[in-house]
Amino acid sequence: MTTIDASLLDDLQKRGLIAQTTGGDVLAGYLASGSRTLYSGFDPTADSLHIGHLVPLLALKRFQLAGHKPIALVGGATGLVGDPSFKAAERKLNTPDIVANWTDKLKAQVSRFIDFDCGDNSAEVVNNLDWVGKMDVLSFLRDVGKHFSINNMINKESVKQRLDREGAGISFTEFTYMLLQSYDFAELYNRHNCTLQIGGSDQWGNITGGIDLARRMYSGETYGMTLPLVTKSDGTKFGKTESGTIWLDPDKTSPYAFYQFWLNTADADVYKFLRYFTFLSLSEITEIDERDRAAEGRPEAQSILAREMVALIHGKEGLEAAVRISEALFSGSMDSLSESDLEQLKLDGLPSSTIMRSELAEKPLTQWLVDAAMAASGKQVKDALGRGAVFINGEPKTFEQNGDAASCFAAADARFNRFYIVKLGKKKYHLFEVV
Protein backbone atom coordinates (compact mmCIF):
# COMPACT_ATOMS: atom_id res chain seq x y z
CA MET A 1 0.00 0.00 0.00
CA THR A 2 1.35 3.36 -1.00
CA THR A 3 2.02 5.87 1.72
CA ILE A 4 0.70 9.32 1.16
CA ASP A 5 2.79 12.31 2.06
CA ALA A 6 0.16 14.68 3.39
CA SER A 7 2.51 17.63 3.42
CA LEU A 8 2.87 17.72 -0.37
CA LEU A 9 0.64 20.71 -0.98
CA ASP A 10 2.23 22.62 1.83
CA ASP A 11 5.68 21.92 0.41
CA LEU A 12 4.62 23.00 -3.09
CA GLN A 13 3.15 26.13 -1.64
CA LYS A 14 6.34 26.99 0.16
CA ARG A 15 8.38 26.35 -2.95
CA GLY A 16 6.22 28.87 -4.74
CA LEU A 17 5.02 26.22 -7.14
CA ILE A 18 1.32 26.86 -6.83
CA ALA A 19 -0.19 29.61 -8.93
CA GLN A 20 -3.86 28.73 -8.65
CA THR A 21 -5.96 25.81 -7.53
CA THR A 22 -9.60 24.92 -7.71
CA GLY A 23 -11.51 23.62 -4.76
CA GLY A 24 -9.78 25.72 -2.11
CA ASP A 25 -9.11 23.83 1.09
CA VAL A 26 -10.96 20.80 -0.15
CA LEU A 27 -8.07 19.94 -2.46
CA ALA A 28 -5.56 19.68 0.37
CA GLY A 29 -7.74 17.23 2.24
CA TYR A 30 -8.51 15.32 -0.92
CA LEU A 31 -4.83 14.84 -1.70
CA ALA A 32 -3.92 14.01 1.88
CA SER A 33 -6.57 11.34 2.24
CA GLY A 34 -5.60 8.94 -0.50
CA SER A 35 -3.52 8.19 -3.57
CA ARG A 36 -4.97 10.19 -6.44
CA THR A 37 -4.41 10.09 -10.15
CA LEU A 38 -3.33 13.29 -11.85
CA TYR A 39 -2.14 14.33 -15.29
CA SER A 40 -0.35 17.03 -17.16
CA GLY A 41 -0.22 17.44 -20.91
CA PHE A 42 2.70 18.12 -23.21
CA ASP A 43 2.00 19.09 -26.78
CA PRO A 44 4.46 18.12 -29.48
CA THR A 45 5.34 21.55 -30.81
CA ALA A 46 8.98 20.60 -31.36
CA ASP A 47 11.07 17.45 -31.40
CA SER A 48 12.12 17.91 -27.80
CA LEU A 49 10.89 19.32 -24.53
CA HIS A 50 12.74 22.36 -23.24
CA ILE A 51 13.36 23.69 -19.77
CA GLY A 52 10.07 25.55 -19.83
CA HIS A 53 8.39 22.16 -19.57
CA LEU A 54 10.40 21.23 -16.54
CA VAL A 55 8.16 22.74 -13.88
CA PRO A 56 5.05 20.67 -14.73
CA LEU A 57 7.14 17.61 -15.54
CA LEU A 58 8.90 17.71 -12.20
CA ALA A 59 5.62 18.45 -10.48
CA LEU A 60 4.32 15.11 -11.75
CA LYS A 61 7.31 13.50 -10.12
CA ARG A 62 6.74 15.40 -6.89
CA PHE A 63 3.21 14.08 -6.79
CA GLN A 64 4.43 10.58 -7.50
CA LEU A 65 7.00 10.76 -4.73
CA ALA A 66 4.19 11.80 -2.43
CA GLY A 67 2.26 8.67 -3.33
CA HIS A 68 0.04 9.79 -6.20
CA LYS A 69 -0.23 8.31 -9.65
CA PRO A 70 0.96 10.55 -12.49
CA ILE A 71 -0.13 10.35 -16.09
CA ALA A 72 1.90 12.20 -18.67
CA LEU A 73 -0.26 12.99 -21.63
CA VAL A 74 1.47 13.64 -24.91
CA GLY A 75 -0.78 15.64 -27.19
CA GLY A 76 -0.65 13.76 -30.46
CA ALA A 77 -4.10 15.18 -31.17
CA THR A 78 -3.91 18.61 -29.57
CA GLY A 79 -0.53 19.13 -31.20
CA LEU A 80 -2.26 18.92 -34.55
CA VAL A 81 -4.52 21.82 -33.64
CA GLY A 82 -2.42 24.30 -31.65
CA ASP A 83 -3.18 25.91 -28.32
CA PRO A 84 -4.19 29.56 -28.74
CA SER A 85 -3.81 30.36 -25.01
CA PHE A 86 -2.10 33.72 -24.64
CA LYS A 87 -0.58 33.40 -28.07
CA ALA A 88 -0.45 36.60 -30.07
CA ALA A 89 -1.07 35.06 -33.45
CA GLU A 90 -2.41 32.02 -35.21
CA ARG A 91 0.15 29.30 -35.48
CA LYS A 92 0.94 27.35 -38.53
CA LEU A 93 -0.03 23.75 -38.56
CA ASN A 94 2.54 21.01 -38.67
CA THR A 95 1.91 17.97 -40.80
CA PRO A 96 0.50 14.84 -39.12
CA ASP A 97 3.64 12.81 -39.75
CA ILE A 98 5.84 15.45 -38.17
CA VAL A 99 3.57 15.67 -35.14
CA ALA A 100 3.51 11.90 -34.85
CA ASN A 101 7.28 11.81 -34.95
CA TRP A 102 7.56 14.52 -32.30
CA THR A 103 4.96 12.77 -30.19
CA ASP A 104 7.14 9.66 -30.07
CA LYS A 105 10.17 11.70 -29.07
CA LEU A 106 8.34 13.49 -26.29
CA LYS A 107 6.94 10.22 -25.01
CA ALA A 108 10.45 8.89 -24.65
CA GLN A 109 11.67 12.03 -22.89
CA VAL A 110 8.78 12.29 -20.52
CA SER A 111 9.15 8.66 -19.59
CA ARG A 112 12.55 9.21 -18.09
CA PHE A 113 11.21 11.38 -15.31
CA ILE A 114 8.53 9.33 -13.77
CA ASP A 115 8.60 5.85 -12.34
CA PHE A 116 6.68 3.18 -14.21
CA ASP A 117 7.35 0.43 -11.78
CA CYS A 118 6.55 1.42 -8.26
CA GLY A 119 3.39 -0.47 -7.49
CA ASP A 120 0.00 1.15 -7.23
CA ASN A 121 1.09 4.59 -8.21
CA SER A 122 3.20 3.63 -11.21
CA ALA A 123 3.11 6.25 -13.91
CA GLU A 124 1.54 6.04 -17.33
CA VAL A 125 2.11 7.83 -20.59
CA VAL A 126 -0.87 8.33 -22.85
CA ASN A 127 -1.49 9.95 -26.20
CA ASN A 128 -4.74 11.79 -26.70
CA LEU A 129 -4.75 10.85 -30.35
CA ASP A 130 -5.73 7.39 -29.13
CA TRP A 131 -9.19 8.62 -28.25
CA VAL A 132 -9.59 11.90 -30.12
CA GLY A 133 -8.36 10.29 -33.34
CA LYS A 134 -11.19 7.79 -33.26
CA MET A 135 -13.90 10.30 -32.69
CA ASP A 136 -16.05 11.45 -35.58
CA VAL A 137 -17.10 15.04 -36.07
CA LEU A 138 -20.76 14.56 -35.27
CA SER A 139 -20.06 12.72 -32.03
CA PHE A 140 -17.63 15.44 -31.07
CA LEU A 141 -20.14 18.18 -31.78
CA ARG A 142 -23.01 16.38 -30.04
CA ASP A 143 -21.21 14.85 -27.06
CA VAL A 144 -18.54 17.44 -26.34
CA GLY A 145 -19.42 20.64 -28.14
CA LYS A 146 -22.90 20.77 -26.70
CA HIS A 147 -21.47 21.31 -23.22
CA PHE A 148 -19.57 24.42 -24.15
CA SER A 149 -20.97 27.90 -24.27
CA ILE A 150 -19.46 30.20 -26.83
CA ASN A 151 -20.39 33.06 -24.54
CA ASN A 152 -18.12 31.66 -21.83
CA MET A 153 -15.35 30.79 -24.19
CA ILE A 154 -15.01 34.25 -25.66
CA ASN A 155 -14.77 35.64 -22.17
CA LYS A 156 -11.68 33.55 -21.36
CA GLU A 157 -8.66 35.69 -20.74
CA SER A 158 -6.48 33.29 -22.70
CA VAL A 159 -8.14 34.10 -26.01
CA LYS A 160 -9.07 37.71 -25.29
CA GLN A 161 -6.16 39.28 -27.07
CA ARG A 162 -6.82 37.20 -30.12
CA LEU A 163 -10.44 38.28 -30.20
CA ASP A 164 -9.79 41.92 -29.47
CA ARG A 165 -6.79 42.49 -31.61
CA GLU A 166 -7.36 43.91 -35.03
CA GLY A 167 -5.71 41.94 -37.73
CA ALA A 168 -4.86 38.93 -35.60
CA GLY A 169 -8.01 36.92 -35.19
CA ILE A 170 -8.39 33.30 -34.27
CA SER A 171 -9.41 30.41 -36.45
CA PHE A 172 -12.17 28.02 -35.54
CA THR A 173 -9.48 25.34 -35.32
CA GLU A 174 -7.57 27.00 -32.53
CA PHE A 175 -10.72 28.17 -30.85
CA THR A 176 -11.71 24.52 -30.58
CA TYR A 177 -8.49 23.60 -28.80
CA MET A 178 -10.05 24.08 -25.41
CA LEU A 179 -12.70 21.54 -26.22
CA LEU A 180 -10.10 18.96 -27.10
CA GLN A 181 -8.10 19.49 -23.95
CA SER A 182 -11.24 19.50 -21.86
CA TYR A 183 -12.27 16.26 -23.45
CA ASP A 184 -8.89 14.78 -22.51
CA PHE A 185 -9.53 15.46 -18.87
CA ALA A 186 -13.05 14.03 -19.03
CA GLU A 187 -11.73 10.99 -20.84
CA LEU A 188 -8.91 10.41 -18.36
CA TYR A 189 -11.38 10.80 -15.54
CA ASN A 190 -13.56 8.19 -17.12
CA ARG A 191 -10.79 5.76 -18.04
CA HIS A 192 -8.33 6.19 -15.20
CA ASN A 193 -10.28 7.98 -12.51
CA CYS A 194 -7.89 10.88 -13.02
CA THR A 195 -9.16 13.68 -10.82
CA LEU A 196 -6.50 16.36 -10.96
CA GLN A 197 -4.95 18.21 -13.85
CA ILE A 198 -1.87 20.34 -13.41
CA GLY A 199 -0.24 22.66 -15.91
CA GLY A 200 1.36 26.02 -16.49
CA SER A 201 -0.53 29.10 -15.41
CA ASP A 202 -1.49 29.73 -19.02
CA GLN A 203 -3.48 26.49 -18.88
CA TRP A 204 -5.98 27.66 -16.28
CA GLY A 205 -8.74 28.22 -18.82
CA ASN A 206 -8.21 24.84 -20.43
CA ILE A 207 -8.07 23.08 -17.10
CA THR A 208 -11.26 24.58 -15.73
CA GLY A 209 -12.90 23.75 -19.05
CA GLY A 210 -11.98 20.13 -18.44
CA ILE A 211 -13.31 20.17 -14.90
CA ASP A 212 -16.66 21.44 -16.17
CA LEU A 213 -16.79 18.87 -18.92
CA ALA A 214 -15.95 15.97 -16.60
CA ARG A 215 -18.81 17.05 -14.40
CA ARG A 216 -21.26 17.43 -17.27
CA MET A 217 -20.37 14.22 -19.06
CA TYR A 218 -19.69 11.95 -16.12
CA SER A 219 -20.80 13.87 -13.03
CA GLY A 220 -17.17 13.69 -11.98
CA GLU A 221 -15.66 15.79 -9.25
CA THR A 222 -12.24 16.89 -10.41
CA TYR A 223 -9.63 19.48 -9.52
CA GLY A 224 -7.13 21.73 -11.21
CA MET A 225 -3.91 23.35 -10.23
CA THR A 226 -1.60 25.64 -12.11
CA LEU A 227 2.11 26.19 -11.64
CA PRO A 228 3.74 29.58 -11.96
CA LEU A 229 5.41 30.87 -15.05
CA VAL A 230 9.13 30.96 -14.39
CA THR A 231 10.39 34.51 -14.47
CA LYS A 232 13.80 36.04 -14.09
CA SER A 233 14.66 39.01 -11.94
CA ASP A 234 16.03 40.99 -14.86
CA GLY A 235 12.83 40.61 -16.81
CA THR A 236 14.30 38.64 -19.69
CA LYS A 237 12.68 35.42 -20.75
CA PHE A 238 13.63 32.31 -18.85
CA GLY A 239 15.08 29.46 -20.83
CA LYS A 240 16.52 31.37 -23.73
CA THR A 241 20.10 32.32 -24.31
CA GLU A 242 21.84 34.04 -27.19
CA SER A 243 22.26 30.66 -28.75
CA GLY A 244 18.60 29.77 -28.39
CA THR A 245 16.30 27.54 -26.40
CA ILE A 246 17.69 25.21 -23.77
CA TRP A 247 16.42 21.78 -24.74
CA LEU A 248 16.28 18.62 -22.72
CA ASP A 249 17.50 16.54 -25.64
CA PRO A 250 21.28 16.14 -25.21
CA ASP A 251 21.70 16.20 -28.98
CA LYS A 252 20.16 19.66 -29.12
CA THR A 253 21.65 21.09 -25.93
CA SER A 254 24.68 19.22 -24.70
CA PRO A 255 25.01 18.36 -21.01
CA TYR A 256 27.95 20.76 -20.96
CA ALA A 257 25.87 23.63 -22.36
CA PHE A 258 23.03 22.67 -20.05
CA TYR A 259 25.38 22.75 -17.06
CA GLN A 260 26.74 26.12 -18.10
CA PHE A 261 23.21 27.48 -18.47
CA TRP A 262 22.33 26.76 -14.86
CA LEU A 263 25.74 27.78 -13.61
CA ASN A 264 25.14 31.24 -15.05
CA THR A 265 21.92 31.78 -13.10
CA ALA A 266 21.75 35.22 -11.51
CA ASP A 267 22.14 35.42 -7.74
CA ALA A 268 18.72 37.01 -7.58
CA ASP A 269 17.11 33.92 -9.09
CA VAL A 270 19.18 31.00 -7.96
CA TYR A 271 17.48 30.19 -4.65
CA LYS A 272 14.09 30.43 -6.26
CA PHE A 273 15.25 28.08 -8.99
CA LEU A 274 16.55 25.64 -6.42
CA ARG A 275 13.06 25.55 -4.96
CA TYR A 276 11.39 25.28 -8.35
CA PHE A 277 13.58 22.76 -10.05
CA THR A 278 15.40 20.60 -7.55
CA PHE A 279 14.28 17.96 -5.11
CA LEU A 280 16.43 19.39 -2.36
CA SER A 281 14.34 20.01 0.70
CA LEU A 282 13.35 23.52 1.65
CA SER A 283 15.53 23.36 4.71
CA GLU A 284 18.53 22.35 2.64
CA ILE A 285 17.92 25.25 0.30
CA THR A 286 17.60 27.69 3.17
CA GLU A 287 20.84 26.37 4.52
CA ILE A 288 22.62 26.97 1.19
CA ASP A 289 21.19 30.46 1.08
CA GLU A 290 22.40 31.27 4.55
CA ARG A 291 25.82 29.79 3.96
CA ASP A 292 26.26 31.83 0.79
CA ARG A 293 25.14 34.96 2.54
CA ALA A 294 27.63 34.46 5.30
CA ALA A 295 30.48 33.72 2.94
CA GLU A 296 32.18 36.48 1.05
CA GLY A 297 32.55 36.07 -2.67
CA ARG A 298 31.23 33.42 -4.91
CA PRO A 299 28.02 31.68 -3.87
CA GLU A 300 27.73 27.92 -4.01
CA ALA A 301 24.10 27.88 -5.05
CA GLN A 302 24.68 28.06 -8.81
CA SER A 303 27.02 25.15 -8.73
CA ILE A 304 24.60 23.08 -6.68
CA LEU A 305 21.74 23.98 -8.98
CA ALA A 306 23.76 23.14 -12.08
CA ARG A 307 24.85 19.79 -10.70
CA GLU A 308 21.38 18.84 -9.56
CA MET A 309 19.83 19.75 -12.88
CA VAL A 310 22.35 18.01 -15.11
CA ALA A 311 22.19 14.90 -12.96
CA LEU A 312 18.41 14.98 -13.11
CA ILE A 313 18.15 15.43 -16.88
CA HIS A 314 21.29 13.77 -18.19
CA GLY A 315 22.19 11.40 -15.40
CA LYS A 316 25.44 10.76 -13.65
CA GLU A 317 27.41 10.33 -16.85
CA GLY A 318 26.11 13.57 -18.31
CA LEU A 319 27.06 15.38 -15.15
CA GLU A 320 30.54 13.94 -15.15
CA ALA A 321 31.02 14.96 -18.76
CA ALA A 322 29.75 18.48 -18.13
CA VAL A 323 31.93 18.96 -15.08
CA ARG A 324 34.94 17.43 -16.81
CA ILE A 325 34.73 19.88 -19.71
CA SER A 326 33.96 22.84 -17.51
CA GLU A 327 36.86 22.20 -15.22
CA ALA A 328 39.29 21.58 -18.03
CA LEU A 329 38.31 24.80 -19.76
CA PHE A 330 37.74 27.16 -16.88
CA SER A 331 40.47 26.08 -14.53
CA GLY A 332 43.12 27.09 -17.02
CA SER A 333 44.77 23.70 -16.88
CA MET A 334 44.14 22.73 -20.45
CA ASP A 335 47.71 21.49 -20.72
CA SER A 336 46.86 18.60 -18.50
CA LEU A 337 44.36 17.19 -20.95
CA SER A 338 45.38 13.91 -22.50
CA GLU A 339 44.66 12.88 -26.05
CA SER A 340 41.76 10.75 -24.92
CA ASP A 341 40.51 13.63 -22.77
CA LEU A 342 40.38 15.82 -25.85
CA GLU A 343 38.55 13.16 -27.79
CA GLN A 344 36.18 12.80 -24.90
CA LEU A 345 35.50 16.55 -24.87
CA LYS A 346 34.21 16.18 -28.38
CA LEU A 347 31.96 13.31 -27.43
CA ASP A 348 30.88 15.14 -24.31
CA GLY A 349 29.43 17.89 -26.41
CA LEU A 350 32.02 20.61 -26.46
CA PRO A 351 31.36 22.46 -29.73
CA SER A 352 33.85 21.20 -32.23
CA SER A 353 34.67 21.01 -35.89
CA THR A 354 37.10 19.29 -38.15
CA ILE A 355 38.97 21.15 -40.85
CA MET A 356 41.50 20.20 -43.48
CA ARG A 357 44.99 21.51 -43.03
CA SER A 358 45.23 21.94 -46.79
CA GLU A 359 42.26 24.32 -46.70
CA LEU A 360 43.46 26.49 -43.84
CA ALA A 361 45.01 29.13 -46.06
CA GLU A 362 41.79 29.61 -47.98
CA LYS A 363 40.08 31.72 -45.37
CA PRO A 364 41.11 34.28 -42.76
CA LEU A 365 40.85 33.33 -39.11
CA THR A 366 37.75 35.51 -38.72
CA GLN A 367 35.90 33.42 -41.27
CA TRP A 368 36.94 30.11 -39.73
CA LEU A 369 35.59 31.17 -36.38
CA VAL A 370 32.38 32.51 -37.89
CA ASP A 371 31.93 29.24 -39.77
CA ALA A 372 32.37 27.39 -36.51
CA ALA A 373 29.52 29.52 -35.08
CA MET A 374 31.77 31.06 -32.45
CA ALA A 375 30.70 34.55 -33.49
CA ALA A 376 27.93 36.06 -35.57
CA SER A 377 30.19 38.05 -37.84
CA GLY A 378 33.78 38.56 -38.72
CA LYS A 379 33.58 42.03 -37.19
CA GLN A 380 33.05 40.53 -33.77
CA VAL A 381 36.05 38.27 -34.15
CA LYS A 382 38.04 41.25 -35.36
CA ASP A 383 37.06 43.21 -32.29
CA ALA A 384 38.00 40.30 -30.07
CA LEU A 385 41.33 39.90 -31.85
CA GLY A 386 42.02 43.59 -31.34
CA ARG A 387 41.44 43.18 -27.62
CA GLY A 388 43.48 40.05 -27.24
CA ALA A 389 40.41 37.95 -26.56
CA VAL A 390 41.16 35.14 -28.97
CA PHE A 391 43.39 32.30 -27.85
CA ILE A 392 44.42 29.20 -29.73
CA ASN A 393 45.81 26.55 -27.43
CA GLY A 394 46.45 29.26 -24.90
CA GLU A 395 48.32 31.53 -27.31
CA PRO A 396 46.78 34.98 -27.82
CA LYS A 397 46.26 35.83 -31.48
CA THR A 398 46.32 39.33 -32.90
CA PHE A 399 44.53 40.99 -35.74
CA GLU A 400 47.73 40.98 -37.79
CA GLN A 401 47.64 37.20 -37.80
CA ASN A 402 44.10 37.14 -39.10
CA GLY A 403 45.05 36.66 -42.74
CA ASP A 404 47.30 33.76 -41.93
CA ALA A 405 45.09 31.04 -40.52
CA ALA A 406 47.68 28.44 -41.40
CA SER A 407 50.18 29.84 -38.92
CA CYS A 408 47.50 30.38 -36.28
CA PHE A 409 46.90 26.66 -36.49
CA ALA A 410 50.56 25.83 -36.96
CA ALA A 411 51.27 22.13 -36.91
CA ALA A 412 53.91 22.63 -34.26
CA ASP A 413 51.35 24.11 -31.84
CA ALA A 414 48.84 21.29 -32.20
CA ARG A 415 48.04 19.07 -29.28
CA PHE A 416 48.66 15.49 -30.32
CA ASN A 417 49.22 16.69 -33.87
CA ARG A 418 45.62 17.69 -34.48
CA PHE A 419 43.76 19.43 -31.65
CA TYR A 420 43.38 23.15 -31.05
CA ILE A 421 41.21 24.64 -28.36
CA VAL A 422 40.08 28.07 -29.47
CA LYS A 423 38.82 30.47 -26.84
CA LEU A 424 36.91 33.59 -27.81
CA GLY A 425 36.09 35.89 -24.98
CA LYS A 426 35.79 34.42 -21.52
CA LYS A 427 33.29 31.71 -22.04
CA LYS A 428 33.24 30.53 -25.62
CA TYR A 429 35.31 27.50 -26.40
CA HIS A 430 35.53 25.49 -29.56
CA LEU A 431 37.64 22.46 -30.34
CA PHE A 432 39.17 22.33 -33.80
CA GLU A 433 40.60 19.16 -35.16
CA VAL A 434 42.90 19.88 -38.08
CA VAL A 435 43.70 16.87 -40.23
Next chain:
RNA sequence: GCAGGGGUUCCCGAGUGGCCAAAGGGAUCAGACUGUAAAUCUGACGCGCAAGCUUCGGUGGUUCGAAUCCACCCCCCUGCACCA
Protein backbone atom coordinates in the same frame (compact mmCIF):
# COMPACT_ATOMS: atom_id res chain seq x y z
C1' G B 1 -15.18 50.95 -50.54
C1' C B 2 -14.09 56.29 -48.90
C1' A B 3 -11.05 59.60 -45.86
C1' G B 4 -6.71 60.18 -42.80
C1' G B 5 -2.05 58.07 -40.63
C1' G B 6 1.91 54.64 -41.28
C1' G B 7 5.67 50.65 -43.11
C1' U B 8 13.59 52.56 -41.52
C1' U B 9 19.13 48.28 -40.03
C1' C B 10 17.50 42.26 -34.20
C1' C B 11 13.48 45.43 -31.37
C1' C B 12 11.67 50.46 -30.28
C1' G B 13 12.39 54.85 -32.79
C1' A B 14 14.75 59.62 -35.36
C1' G B 15 15.68 61.00 -40.31
C1' U B 16 11.83 64.08 -45.42
C1' G B 17 17.25 65.38 -51.94
C1' G B 18 23.82 65.14 -50.92
C1' C B 19 27.51 65.94 -44.62
C1' C B 20 23.31 58.61 -44.26
C1' A B 21 25.31 52.39 -43.36
C1' A B 22 21.47 56.05 -41.52
C1' A B 23 20.55 59.97 -34.43
C1' G B 24 18.97 57.95 -29.70
C1' G B 25 17.47 53.86 -26.56
C1' G B 26 17.11 48.52 -25.80
C1' A B 27 19.11 43.77 -26.95
C1' U B 28 23.65 41.41 -28.33
C1' C B 29 29.20 40.76 -28.64
C1' A B 30 34.16 42.07 -26.70
C1' G B 31 37.52 44.66 -22.89
C1' A B 32 38.28 46.53 -17.63
C1' C B 33 36.43 45.36 -12.70
C1' U B 34 34.56 40.56 -10.56
C1' G B 35 32.64 35.23 -8.61
C1' U B 36 32.62 31.84 -15.79
C1' A B 37 28.00 37.03 -11.13
C1' A B 38 25.27 41.89 -10.65
C1' A B 39 26.12 47.04 -11.11
C1' U B 40 29.41 50.37 -13.56
C1' C B 41 32.86 52.20 -17.28
C1' U B 42 34.94 51.45 -22.47
C1' G B 43 34.64 49.68 -27.49
C1' A B 44 31.89 47.14 -31.40
C1' C B 45 27.23 46.49 -33.42
C1' G B 46 24.47 45.56 -42.35
C1' C B 47 28.35 42.24 -44.89
C1' G B 48 33.65 41.87 -45.95
C1' C B 49 40.80 40.88 -43.19
C1' A B 50 40.63 44.64 -46.98
C1' A B 51 39.54 47.11 -51.57
C1' G B 52 34.72 47.34 -51.57
C1' C B 53 29.64 45.52 -51.63
C1' U B 54 24.36 45.42 -50.24
C1' U B 55 20.17 48.15 -47.19
C1' C B 56 15.35 52.07 -45.34
C1' G B 57 7.53 47.45 -47.67
C1' G B 58 7.65 46.17 -53.49
C1' U B 59 8.30 47.73 -58.61
C1' G B 60 9.36 51.43 -61.96
C1' G B 61 10.60 56.69 -62.64
C1' U B 62 12.65 61.97 -61.85
C1' U B 63 17.74 63.64 -60.57
C1' C B 64 24.77 64.36 -61.30
C1' G B 65 22.84 62.26 -56.63
C1' A B 66 16.91 59.42 -53.21
C1' A B 67 15.46 56.30 -46.94
C1' U B 68 13.98 61.23 -48.43
C1' C B 69 10.49 63.55 -54.71
C1' C B 70 6.73 61.13 -58.41
C1' A B 71 3.59 56.75 -60.18
C1' C B 72 1.56 52.17 -59.40
C1' C B 73 1.22 47.92 -56.14
C1' C B 74 1.30 45.18 -51.26
C1' C B 75 0.58 45.33 -45.93
C1' C B 76 -0.83 47.70 -41.09
C1' C B 77 -3.51 51.40 -38.03
C1' U B 78 -7.65 55.17 -37.23
C1' G B 79 -12.57 57.04 -38.54
C1' C B 80 -16.88 56.49 -41.77
C1' A B 81 -19.71 53.62 -44.89
C1' C B 82 -21.20 48.77 -46.53
C1' C B 83 -22.65 44.04 -44.63
C1' A B 84 -25.77 41.86 -40.38
